[in-house]
C-alpha cells in the first residue's frame with residue numbers, strides 16, 4: 155500500500171487522506187456494488203457501510219433509496235465524505251466517526267456493505283471483524299461485499315484466502331454467493347463477491363472486546 159506499510163490507526167489513515175495518497179479511492183462507487191444493485195440482488199433497506207472512506211458507495215446507496223449509516227474512524231475521511239455529500243446536495247446519509255469494531259447501534263441493520271474495510275484491518279483483528287458484522291446485521295439480514303483475495307503488489311495490505319474469509323463469515327452467515335466478482339462481463343479473480351444471510355442464532359456475536367482495539 156505504501157513503502158512505509160499500511161496505516162493501522164485513525165491518525166495513519168487520516169494522514170493518507172490529508173496527503174491525498176489514497177490509491178484505494180476509485181473516485182466512484184465500487185463496481186461490485188453497482189453490479190449487485192443493477193442485478194436487483196440488493197433492495198432498499200437500512201444499510202451500514204463500515205470504513206466508508208470518501209463515501210462513494212454510501213452516496214450511491216442513498217441515491218438508490220437506501221437508508222444509509224456510513225462510518226470511518228478517520229475524521230478526515232468523514233470530513234471528505236461530508237464535503238462530497240454537500241456538493242451533491244445529499245443530506246440523507248448519516249456519516250459517523252466511529253471505530254467499526256466497537257460500534258454499537260441502537261438497532262442492527264438489514265444490510266452491511268463491505269468494500270476494502272476488511273483488508274484494511276490487521277490480521278489480528280479478524281475475529282473482531284467477525285463479531286462486529288454478526289452484532290450489526292439483524293438475524294435474516296444480509297452481508298454483501300467485495301473481498302480481496304490472495305496478494306497483489308500495491309493491493310490492500312491484509313488480503314486473505316477465499317477459505318479464510320469463508321471460515322470467518324460462516325459461523326454467523328449462510329453463504330448465498332461467493333464467487334469471483336464480475337463487472338460488466340469481466341471476471342476479476344482477485345476480487346470475490348460475498349452475499350450471505352445472517353443466521354437467526356450466531357456463535358460470533360457479542361460486544362467489542364479489548365483486543366478489537368488495535369494489533
Ligand SMILES: C[S@@+](CC[C@H](N)C(=O)[O-])C[C@H]1O[C@@H](n2cnc3c(N)ncnc32)[C@H](O)[C@@H]1O
Pocket residue numbers: 164167168178179180204205206207208225226227228231252253254255269270271274275
Ligand atoms: C482502504 S480504505 C477504503 C475506503 C472505502 N471503503 C473505499 O473503498 O474507498 C479503508 C478505510 O477503512 C477505514 N478503517 C480502517 N479501520 C477501521 C475501523 N476499525 N473502523 C472504521 N474505519 C476503519 C480507514 O480509515 C479507511 O478510510
